[in-house]
Amino acid sequence: MPTPSAVITLCTSRTLGLVVTTYGEEFRKAGDVLRDAGLRRLPNGAFVAPLADTQTARATASALVHHAHEHGVTLATSSRPYLGDIGTEIAARLPGTWSAELQIYSHPEWQQDLWTGLWSAGEIHQALEDHLIPFASVLTSDAGTELLLVERPGHHNGYLIGALADDTDHTQHAHDDPTRPRSIVLPDDPALAAQAVVRTFLPAVQRALHNRNLETVLAALTRIRREHQALQDIKGSGPAHGSGSRLIEGMERDFADHAWLSFRHVLEYAPPLLARCRPSATSWPEDSAALTRLRDALTTSQDAWTKWNDLRDELQSIAQTLPAHEWSRVRTELGIAVLPAMQTWLTDTQPFERQARAAEPGNPGTPSGPSPRRLSPRPAPSAPHQGPATHH
Incomplete structure (x- = not known):
């Protein structure tokens, strides 16, 4: 059955009264209907009308039906309470400081942005792939953790909660991340739902974040190690004087450039x-x-890390960027500055990995044997040669 081009969905809120959302490729037409019927638009895109006065409520309902019919807009009612209230009530019961914001995806294509930013696997991932999700509540902690709360599609009750990726780097690869936490089903009652989030979902998110950050750091060190070994192999295969010396110096600068792009993940995570x-x-x-x-x-x-972030913030604030060769120069300069630190991390990767795996949140106790994943031996590389710094 085709989806109507413009849909108005009605639900109720204990604090706002009647809450109405719009959906469809012609959602703006639905918005015109609501304005014509005298409803007030909220900043998040929902429309509201008070229900305290029975006579006024009946007049609003009559106007809605009339204008919807006149504009060819479909009217639908929901037996569920306003999701914005549910998100706020759950957030108020979570540890720390949390806020909740209802986001409305009136146009079908807008849901794609939501799906792209999803980190969690499980039922919520499938729901966003297979169903129309016209709105969701995003719960955000003061630490920056973002959770996505949606009504469970195909069911008359219950909610799904999942985690959103927390930065651009991870958003781009969120669906391929083997560490991502699985969504869980929440009951209707906000108190019980918050209890499930605290006892089950947040610990799973913390474990997933820990393991994702660890895998990000290890992958960065692997890239640096591989590129450094390639550089060492080339340096050992030919003369280091005359044109050969200049070639090696250029390759060392290239290594510093590329290594910085990887080592910044170590500095961050x-x-x-x-x-x-x-x-x-x-x-x-x-x-x-x-x-x-x-x-x-x-x-x-x-x-070096502060200089990198300050430069990016400065350019972002003035909506400018550097030419590619200037970015390369900056990365090379920073990469050369942190070469000794890279050497330390390459040398001590193995103890870092086993200690970080042992420190996974929720670990029931101190490991008495090998670490959970077998560590392949990593011989300490020779110290990277600190080539000449590039000049402005």
């Missing part, structure tokens, strides 16, 4: 992982020295 590590509580207390070296390496890289 490794600190919270290190903060969770407790070597003395594991079977490898001797890793404490390695973790200290890794923390010190991050500290010495802080100036």
Whole structure:
């Protein structure tokens, strides 16, 4: 059965009264109907009308029916309460500071943006693929965690909650992420729903974030290691004087450029992982020295990391960008500055990985044997040669 081009859906709210949302390719026509009927538009795109006065409510309902028929707009009613209220009530019961915002996807194509930003797997992923989701509540914590709450399609009650990707890098690969948390079904009652989020979903999200950040750091180090080894192989295969020397210097600058693009992920995602590590509580207390070296390496890289972020923020604030060759120069300069820190991280990758895996949130105890995933031996590479810094 084809979807009507313009739909008006009515539900009720304890605080707002009648709440109406629009949907369809001609949703603006539905909005005209609501304005003609005297409803007030909220900033989020929903329309409201009070229900406290019976006579006024009847007049509003009559006007809605009349104008909808006149404009060829379909009227639908929902037995569910206003999702904006449900999201707010759940958010108020979560630990820390949370807010809830109802987002309306009036045009069918707008839902694609929602699906693209979804991190969670499971039923909510399938729901966004197979069903029309005209609105959702986004719950946001003061720490930046974002959860997506939707009515469970194909059911008369219940909700689905999932996690949204928290930055552009991860949004681009969210659906391929093996660490992503699975959505869960929530009951109608906001108190019970919040309880399920606290006891089941948030711990799963924390574990997933930990593992995703760890895999991001390890993947970055693997790329740096591979590129560094390729550079070392080339340096060892030919003379390092004359034109050969200039070629090597150019390749070292290229390595610094590319290595910075990977090492920035270490600078961003490794600190919270290190903060969770407790070597003395594991079977490898001797890793404490390695973790200290890794923390010190991050500290010495802080100036480069700050410079990178300040430059990006400055360019974003003036809606400009640098030419490609200028970006390359900046990355090369920063990459050369953090080469010693990269060396430390390449050398101590193995103790970092096993300690970070042991520190996974919800880990029932200290591992007494090998880490959960077998660690392949990683020989410490020779120190990257610090080539000449590039000039402005």
